Amino acid sequence: MPAATDDALRRLPKAELHLHLDGSLRPATVEELARELGLVPADAPEGAAMARVRVTRRAGLLEALNGFELLLPLLQSKEHLARVTRELVEDLADDGVVYAELRFCPRLNTEAGLTIDEVLATVGEAAAQAEAATGTRVVLLACLMGGVDPAWNRPVLD
Numbered sequence: 001m002p003a004a005t006d007d008a009l010r011r012l013p014k015a016e017l018h019l020h021l022d023g024s025l026r027p028a029t030v031e032e033l034a035r036e037l038g039l040v041p042a043d044a045p046e047g048a049a050m051a052r053v054r055v056t057r058r059a060g061l062l063e064a065l066n067g068f069e070l071l072l073p074l075l076q077s078k079e080h081l082a083r084v085t086r087e088l089v090e091d092l093a094d095d096g097v098v099y100a101e102l103r104f105c106p107r108l109n110t111e112a113g114l115t116i117d118e119v120l121a122t123v124g125e126a127a128a129q130a131e132a133a134t135g136t137r138v139v140l141l142a143c144l145m146g147g148v149d150p151a152w153n154r155p156v157l158d
Helices: 006-011 027-036 061-065 068-075 078-094 116-134 150-157
Strands: 014-020 097-104 137-142
Touching: 014 078, 027 068, 027 078, 068 078, 078 097, 078 116, 097 116, 116 137
Parallel strands: 014 097, 097 137
Antiparallel strands: none
């Protein structure tokens, strides 16, 4: 039996059943947007933004979540939310994913003034466009956050 190549594995149809939109940005996009927003200096070495996100050793959940301190500010505009959604679906399609469930808490994308409805509409439209372009079926799951006052989550339910 011939060995499976990376290309052959990539072409196999796959399903992605638990993928966090806000934790699945392209490294190049993280670098670009972090500089655009001034979260890292424009003249910082390549990889400076990803160094603040990437976990390089076994870590606990809290340490792994520290990277979202840089990622979430990148996802506070319609333009950025649409871009990362489209890019993620394109990347999934390139890896042979034919069905993907993308989860995110839209409440976390409202820090710069977007409403939850605007966040959901933006991500939904971008996912639908990317689905039409790639053939990868996308389902969105709006999540709630644990460990917070239930009133904080209420707008997502509404």
